[in-house]
Amino acid sequence: MNCSFPELKKNLGFGFMRLPIKDGQVDLDLGKQMVDAFLEAGFNYFDTAHGYLEGKSETALRACLTSRYPRERYVLANKLTDTFFKTQADIRPFFQQQLENCGVDYFDFYLMHSQCAKNFQHFQDCRAYETAFALKAEGKVRHVGISFHDTPQVLEQILTQYPQIEVVQIQFNYLDYEDPAVQSRAVYEVCRKYHKDVIIMEPVKGGNLVNLPAQANAILEALDGGSPASYAIRFAASFDGVIMVLSGMSNLEQLLDNTGYMKNFQPLNSQELTAIEKVQEIFHQMNLIPCTACRYCMAGCPKEIAIADLFAVMNSKRLHHDWNADYYYETVHTSSGRRASDCIQCGQCEQICPQHLNIRQLLAQVAKEFEKNEPSA
Numbered sequence: 078m079n080c081s082f083p084e085l086k087k088n089l090g091f092g093f094m095r096l097p098i099k100d101g102q103v104d105l106d107l108g109k110q111m112v113d114a115f116l117e118a119g120f121n122y123f124d125t126a127h128g129y130l131e132g133k134s135e136t137a138l139r140a141c142l143t144s145r146y147p148r149e150r151y152v153l154a155n156k157l158t159d160t161f162f163k164t165q166a167d168i169r170p171f172f173q174q175q176l177e178n179c180g181v182d183y184f185d186f187y188l189m190h191s192q193c194a195k196n197f198q199h200f201q202d203c204r205a206y207e208t209a210f211a212l213k214a215e216g217k218v219r220h221v222g223i224s225f226h227d228t229p230q231v232l233e234q235i236l237t238q239y240p241q242i243e244v245v246q247i248q249f250n251y252l253d254y255e256d257p258a259v260q261s262r263a264v265y266e267v268c269r270k271y272h273k274d275v276i277i278m279e280p281v282k283g284g285n286l287v288n289l290p291a292q293a294n295a296i297l298e299a300l301d302g303g304s305p306a307s308y309a310i311r312f313a314a315s316f317d318g319v320i321m322v323l324s325g326m327s328n329l330e331q332l333l334d335n336t337g338y339m340k341n342f343q344p345l346n347s348q349e350l351t352a353i354e355k356v357q358e359i360f361h362q363m364n365l366i367p368c369t370a371c372r373y374c375m376a377g378c379p380k381e382i383a384i385a386d387l388f389a390v391m392n393s394k395r396l397h398h399d400w401n402a403d404y405y406y407e408t409v410h411t412s413s414g415r416r417a418s419d420c421i422q423c424g425q426c427e428q429i430c431p432q433h434l435n436i437r438q439l440l441a442q443v444a445k446e447f448e449k450n451e452p453s454a
Contacts, residue, residue, distance in 0.1 A: 081320075084121075084152050084219075086121045087120045088314050088320060088342060089120050089310070089314075089322055089336065089339040090120075090122035090124050090323040091120070091332075092325040092326070093130075093134045093137060094125075094325040095326070096327060097111075102133070103130060103133050103137040105140050105141060107328070107329065109141045109145070114333060114336065115332060115336060116150060116151070120336060121152050122152045122321055123151055123153050124323050125154070126190060127178070128158055128161075128373075131376070135155070135178035136178050138153075138180075139179050143179055148181065148182075152186070153184055154184065154276075156187070156189070157187065157190055157205060157209065159190070159191075159200065163203075165203045168203065172187075172212065172217070182217075183216060183217045184217070184218050186220045187213075187218040188221075188222045189221075190223075191225075191226050191373075192226070193227035193231060194231045197234075197235060206239050209221045210241055220243045221242060221243060222242055222244035222246060222276070223235065224276075224278065225245055225247050225264065226248065226431035229260060229263040229264050232245070232267045232268070233271075236271045244273060244274045244275070244320070245274075246277070246278055247275060247276075248261060248431070249261045249264075249265060249280065249316075250277075250280050250281065250282045250309055251312045252282050252285065252286060252357065252367075254357075259367075265316065268318065269318050274320045275316070275318050275319045276323065277319055277321065279369050280310045280312070280324065281305075282309075283369030283370040283371070284370065285367075287304075287306050289305050290363065292359055296352050296359075297352060300349060300352055303338060304334050306324075306331070306334060307335075311343070312345055312350075314339070314342060315344035315345050363395065366388045366391055367432055368384075368385055368389070368432065369431070369432060370386075370389065371385070371431060372384075373429045373431065374425075374427075374430055374436060375426075376429075378425065379421065379425070380419050380421060381414075381415050382415050382416070382417065383410045383411070383415065386409075386410040387406065387417055387440065387443050388443070390402040390406045390410060391439075391442070391443050391446060391447075393405070394446060402447075403447060406447040407447070416448065417440045417448065418440075420437060420440045420444075
């Protein structure tokens with residue numbers, strides 16, 4: 078592994094953002110099996126945040142990992158999220174609560190969460206970075222970094238102002254690589270310009286690079302038998318300076334697949350890169366919603382609309398053109414008062430969306446597609 082972080086054993090991380098859910102709660106029994114298999118395969122990096130899984134991620138991590146293994150067996154990353162502090166005085170009590178939730182005395186990595194132009198000023202006003210650096214000096218944090226969702230210019234501003242930052246977590250996958258909204262390549266290049274090591278999030282773009290269009294899937298199937306996820310994650314891990322690729326695994330099958338090909342990691346070869354370029358072109362010709370299902374938008378929706386799920390069924394409709402998406406829209410993801418057409422256009426969702434999506438406009442498109450045959454009131 079990268080000499081800057083000798084505690085990292087391999088370059089695949091377990092993101093505690095999309096854990097298996099059973100009866101509305103995290104399936105801890107399955108979660109424990111997944112943690113055991115992950116560690117047994119030689120991996121040791123785990124990632125969480127206070128708001129993940131509606132506040133259940135940290136305590137699930139304690140139940141599945143930290144209460145069952147000695148501290149030296151794992152590396153743990155957590156984050157400081159802007160919605161959980163209003164002043165500098167709020168930060169240390171919140172941090173202490175995170176330690177208690179996770180059942181640890183320190184975090185290996187502590188990231189300023191989802192940094193962008195909209196919230197960076199709040200972090201500055203509250204001296205959040207200075208507080209994190211002080212926590213490092215006290216031994217409560219080993220490494221301070223950021224997770225980032227914005228333009229290369231904003232990243233340059235942050236890295237210039239806080240050169241003590243050790244690592245940058247960015248959204249990076251082969252679909253976003255040249256996407257003008259996400260600018261993965263340009264953001265990555267800023268990280269390397271400032272000599273920062275990189276952690277990758279969303280390598281499979283919330284599952285969009287796993288459930289591929291048939292034409293794209295056929296291209297990857299013609300290779301050497303790897304799963305669609307394997308090519309996406311290996312693409313991200315192949316870049317210089319990438320020390321970790323996070324995968325939000327939600328079942329044991331996904332975990333065993335990921336650890337299988339990442340145990341003895343090999344960068345993509347020329348044939349595989351050519352195939353990825355062909356898949357990129359297929360996606361670029363389609364009109365899909367680039368939602369990663371982070372679900373930040375849903376937490377504050379006053380109408381409790383399942384925005385990410387509605388975007389997923391919209392993409393499914395465009396990909397497969399069958400009745401299945403209509404069924405899920407009507408039966409699974411909507412109810413009275415929580416349909417796409419019930420959006421009150423408040424815009425809260427757009428303020429927090431890391432992908433900078435025009436959610437209100439997209440919901441109108443979803444309503445037009447799935448509610449077009451309904452009689453008007």
